[in-house]
Amino acid sequence: APPRREEDEGGQGGASPEKVTLALPSSLSSLDVGRESGTLNYAVACLVQEGLLSVSPDGELRPGLAARWTQPDERTYVFTLRRGVTFSDGTPLTPDDVVASVEAIRDPKNTNALAYLYAHVTSVKVTGDLEVTVRLKKPDALFLWTVSPSGLLVSSRAFLKRHRGEVGTGKTLLLGTGAYRVTGFAADDHVLLERNDAWWGEKPGVRTLKLDFVPDAGTRLVAMKSGAVDGALGLASDEARGWESAAEVTYTEDRSVVALAFDTGKAPFDDPRVRRAVAHAADRAGMAEGILHGKAQVAAALPSPGMWGDLLPAEQVTAAYDRIALPAHDLAAARKELAASGHPDGFTAELHYPGSGPQLGKAALALAAELKKIGVTLKVEEITLEQWIAELGSGKFPLQFLWYFPTTGDPAELLDAYLHGEAEATNIARYDQAKVTGALKAATTETDSGKRGALLLEAVTEAAGDLPYLPLWWASTATALSGRLALGGGDGPFALTGPWAARLRSS
Amino acid sequence: MAVSAPVPATPLLAVEGLRLAATASGTPVPLLDGVSLTVGRGESVAIVGESGSGKSLTMRAAMGLLPDGVEVTGGTVRLDGTDLGTLPPRERAALRGHRMSLLLQDPFTMLHPQLTCGRQIADGLRPGFAAPGGGRARRAAVRAEVVRRLAEVGLDAAVADRHPHELSGGMRQRVATAAALAGDPDLLIADEPTTALDAANRRAVLDLLGELRARRGMGLVLVTHDLRAAFSAGDRVHVLYAGQILEQGPATRLHTVPGHPYTAALLAAEPSLTERYAELPALPGSVPPPGSRGSGCPFADRCPHTAGLCRTTPLLATPVPGAPQDPPHLTACLRAAELGPGLAPVRRTVVERGGEEEGDPEPAPEQAALHLRGLHRVFRSPAGDHTALHEVDLTVRRGQIVALAGESGSGKTTLARIAAGLESADRGTCVVGGVPLTAGRRPTTAERRRLASRVQIVFQDPYSSLNPLRDVGATLREALTATRGRLPRAEADAEVARLLDQVRLPASYARRRPAALSGGERQRVAVARALAARPELLICDEAVAALDVSVQAQLLSLLGQLRDSEGFAVLFITHDLAVVRQLADRAVVMHRGRVVEQGPAARVLDRPEHPWTRRMLDGHLTP
Amino acid sequence: MSTPPPPVPPAPGVAARLGAALPPRYVARRLAGTAVLLVVLSAAVFALLQLAPGDPARTLLGARGATPEALAEVRARHHLDQPVLVQYGHWLGDLLRLDLGTSIRTGESVASALGDRALLTCQLVGLGFATALLLGLPLGVLAAFRERRPTDRAVQGLGVVTLSTPAFASGLALIYVCALMLGWFPAYGAGEGGLDRLRHLVLPAVTLGLAVMAVLLKLTRAAVVRELARDHVTFARARGVGPRTVLFRYVLRGAAVPVTAGAALVLAYLLAGTVMVETVFALPGLGPLLVDSITFRDLPVVQAVALAVATLVCLANLAADLAQPLLDPRLRTPAPTPKAAR
Amino acid sequence: MTRVRRSRRPGRLLTAACATVLALLALAACFGTALLPGWDRQDLALGAAMPDATHWLGTDALGRDIAQLLVAGARSTLAGAALVALGAMVLGNALGLLAGYLGGRVDAVVHRLADLLLALPALLVTLVVAGIGGGGYALAVGVLVVLTSPGDIRLVRSAVREQRHLPYVEAAETLGLSRATVAVRHIWPNVLPVVVANTLLNFAGAVVSLSALSFLGLGVPPGAPDWGRLLADNRTLLYDNPSAALAPALLIVVAAVALNLLGDRLHEAFTDRGRS
């Protein structure tokens, strides 16, 4: 007989199943987000550990482990911890644990993936009974995001000391204050989570949560159809379609963006007409519709609308984005632009994509097919993720994919990295325009969120005309749950950042 | 058609009108055409016939062990009056081992290499022979019985724990005999039990079989293509030819007054140990293959006495005129009465050719066709070193025929291969037709090229001596090109025709593939290939051993004639001392890697000095 | 039969027989050969670091934090500034101390990352091998006994189809049929140990077994056909040895030599198959670890897995080698030949 | 004891069927792209569509017609595999002839090497070497050639060793022909049928191995109409449009089965000839 899942605890009406098994599409080899920082790692770690601040499903920063925070000056933040919080092993949370958690990230021996976020932090100190004070070298409008779960997941000093360098493995697991505690982890197999009854938040309905890693798409769907799992997280859009017959699928914008990056300092893409020609050749609507099955949005800029969260009203962003007129899919126009460019007879370029992003590969092939019609040869090649990351900053390839998952809900994260004339390491388009850079600089020190938003939006619209990047789409992620389950509390772009499983309920 | 003569009471084995056909290709091809024979209790019956005549199939049919693709199409096989053909397979299988047993030809493949000899003998013992006690007692009883069986065939008890590869060929044949007799059968069929053995062992194994038969009172069928073995070991002899029995009768009668031209021809072709004949009268042609046999006498095409009726009248066994009735002497020859004494063996002229005399002076090394001094060769293997040649001295003069005889494994082939440049000596000198070969390494291509016109070799196995993919012409042309340089096509073709003519083959054979040739014809092509190089020395390594007497006679005569016309020397390696007598000027006897005796052939054969030579002479079978 | 009963020497004891069957010199030579092979393979595995494009130090650091200090530290730790041979020596030394380094990706010690996965993979390979044996051997014998008849053709056809189907495709098919349609077995995962583990491994093992079954089938069929055509089998039948004994003691015994030699090769196919099977069935064995580690250029882990596989292969070959003289007395050192009594 | 086949007819039919399948595949490989000039036409708006009258097997994610892709893909699928098989044949025969005929030290080295390579799991080694070395498809094919060759080496070597001391070979030697001539002109032609049979088997193996590599992400470049790649790419469509995934799988299996059967049959025919 097929493996039966546990029967519902109380049958109908808001009660929740005792045990829920969900499938994750890729496997985790470590639970420590500092080691392996894929989006799914966050989805697991956020159930166990918390940051000083938390993020609402819509991307608003809210109190987390810190009940309050103040900013006495531009470069100083003071956080006051929630009272009575304990780790799942029973020890109370102290400010020192927060300091230790930051230290662990900054420990050069650890080569923690998040260390770069703390590069401009001067000190983190315990300044009171429940108080932690952070000082920065220079003002940083994004700093509060750094201490949200995307940049800081707090563990205890004792735990970190005991398991230095081994946190997140099957032996040591994780220790946190969150809604769940990890009771078992087998790399590439599963994570077992048990409700943490001492959690300060609203009591989660599901007692035991098992996350199974099922990398093969076909097997994953069979698992769902045969009832071995109750749902899945993080399905790719082309796969999700198949799930619609077996489960309730919800698509949520995940803030990630896919764009083409032109090296504006290198032939042939130093010629704006060439860039426009390529943009005219790209059938962006077709990609979103065909390759992503309509589950993505044609992008107008790098930051997705959801990134503007509490900076600007959504209508203002939409209106501004609507005004951005990126070249439409039009081969005749593309030919014309190319003819007028310095490469009227076409050229040859390479475009590499990471194996973990097959949809990028398909987009590249679609583009290549169109470019071929205007006399441009595009060689598409699949490479490993690591190789792709290494190539990104190397400056060797004038045409590249930009595939970015923001960790914050602030557009500056993207804009500062990719449009800022002085951001040499990350600005792969080597785009340097005084007006844009100026606006971005001004936004860094601006404390009023509305004004900051306006400055950033100005940078975006200003850069759009130069086309250093051709934004292709803003993607969404799919969550599938069997009809019996529902994820309450909204499905905004930050739905999986935070203790999402605590909101699982029977439907 | 041969019909069995009336035999008193029920014989042990009675085969009547047995017909077999190969059914693999759809249309059945007759292989046996009404073979009848009987074996009485305690009687020894020999079946002789050339290769392919159907001897083995007859016996397999009797055992019920026909290979796939061959089926019985008529006739009966009775054991003690029971028709075996009507028995269910299971019951028939139960008879094997206990009522009748079969001993195969090759002692080297007949025993399972991974089982001890004792085990294999024990497997054939009757299940009920030992007391029904369990385990240890039973094992001890089995072991005691195995040891007893080994003693019966003259082997030590220690052999029980040996694996076959640790024993010599003769010993293996004895073990196999013990295994075949383990179930105490009433009838033992031995299919060429001695063919793979050398002369000394051959005699011993035949003697052993005869002795066991007498002691156990069982029937024995001896299948062989060796006339001497048949006549020396069988009470009665059946002559099988192309799937039919041509003659049957008491061994002594068949030997002295054959009733069929075929038997007479076979006897005439047999060389003798004691006399050299001016010529060995050879039968022309070869056994017609299955599927191409007409309705009349299958021997008609080769028979010197063929009349028109012979080709159309079906065979019928009739008593040989003037022969005694019991046991009967039957012949299938239509003209037996008419030919009468004309069938008696041709009186062959005995010659005493001078050959070499004892005191002839040694030629200088460069003048000899082959000059070996102190030749030494050791084969090393993980199992230990084996000295195949031990300080061998040997000279072959130009134009001389030297026979090299010796037991199996005495180093004859090794010597031949070294002389032909296929193997290297460890030390010693080897000069072939004036070309010195360096000890310790195999000759280079350049050396072999020079050697090619001095020495050529013909091997034992006719079936692999020609490249199966090339026709005869191509093979000979290659030999011509290799040794004499590229010739114009027409000239080469003429030369090929001449070579074929030299070995008495028609020129049309140039277009035949080896598969379309008989064994004797293949050996002749091999000789032609060797002749193409115009060598000074022709080495024949048991070149006639695998052939039937009739074909052997053809080849021996051919060699003698060619030596006379072409003037090359021959080093002729053989087991068979009668062949030595017939062909050789000089005889050399080897034993365990040493030359133990050499001298003029007549002297060595008539007045052997070394005990081993005498043993070989004793081992020689005489009818 | 009047021969007086000859003295019966006792049969040699088990120890003596084993000693004769597995001569110490032969064993020593095979062990030495395996050791040499391991050294060669380990050198090849070590060379992977050199094969990876770019600076080995950067490769070992991974994509993160290639600061000059970190680079210097890696160079020192792996002796990268010394000649390759010295590096290899150090690496080998570490290896012998079972220090396989730390994973670039997880920071975990490689040895501990390998532990459970190796166990699972071994279980899978073992079960797969058992499946292949249970299917391949009897079918091979059956086909040989029915040589060129319909049964033989059918069995061979089955073998050819399994041989021609990529393991991932047959895996998906089995999941679809046995897990989804029939619901007999779970579709994925390794289960929780014991019987549950076994239940979870049935489908993967069958997938794996089917993929290599054909190899064994072919080997067995050919060997048995060869054996059946041998004189000693005909001779055994002709002297009334029972059919069961003929089959097991004569035919199969003879076929065992080539089949065991080939069975070691089957291991290579099994190991290659596990990568796909483990991926399809979501089993946390060495296969996915290898694939992921290759994707992420986690070289220490790749090297460790490669080494584990190489060791397994060497040991299997050693086992097959040692089995040969046990099965085939012709490979043993000969005992002195007894002489005929007369 | 010679065993003879019972009836030849069903076997012949099967062989004919295999040969027909292979001929069709070869035809598709040679002229597929020429016959279907529009095989790579994309229609993004269509996306992965279900089969209908114009697209018999539906379309893939790029809106390409799967049926046409499969026909056009015969070349890329079979070419790689053929390259592996032929490369292994050339390498295997050269080394096998050398080792078998020269014997001695050369033989010992080649023999050991072949044994070692044979014992290695080819797919894993290819995965590791091509994955770490980053050489992509070409390197993968190269590695597979090397790892496939030991079968040929052993085959040729043992055949040569078997034949090396046969009288006809030694007779050629006593005629003064060079060793190379003897090996190539006399021995090799006699080994050739087995070699050809084995090459067909290797070909089949390579089709399967390369599809496995595609599955694991190391196969031909993206977008190529390779069957393995199509199968791997369309796997996610299995439950929407099964034909998209099943058709390439079926083609792989059919091609491999046909090659395997033909290879087996050839082998059998050769051993028959050897027996008679």
Ligand SMILES: Nc1ncnc2c1ncn2[C@@H]1O[C@H](COP(=O)(O)OP(=O)(O)OP(=O)(O)O)[C@@H](O)[C@H]1O
């Ligand atoms: N399995 C078989 N299928 C078809 N023909 C066969 C088969 N076995 C033997 N023959 C043919 O039957 C004929 C008789 O064969 P058989 O083995 O009985 O000859 P033989 O007298 O024993 O010869 P030899 O002295 O060579 O052993 C031969 O022409 C042979 O080709």
Ligand SMILES: Nc1ncnc2c1ncn2[C@@H]1O[C@H](COP(=O)(O)OP(=O)(O)OP(=O)(O)O)[C@@H](O)[C@H]1O
């Ligand atoms: N290549 C070899 N390697 C190892 N031992 C060999 C080799 N060739 C021959 N011998 C051994 O050398 C000895 C002499 O063999 P050789 O073939 O010369 O004997 P022979 O007199 O020709 O025997 P036969 O009459 O059986 O042909 C035999 O014991 C044989 O086992």
Ligand SMILES: [Mg+2]
């Ligand atoms: Mg015979």
Ligand SMILES: [Mg+2]
């Ligand atoms: Mg010899």
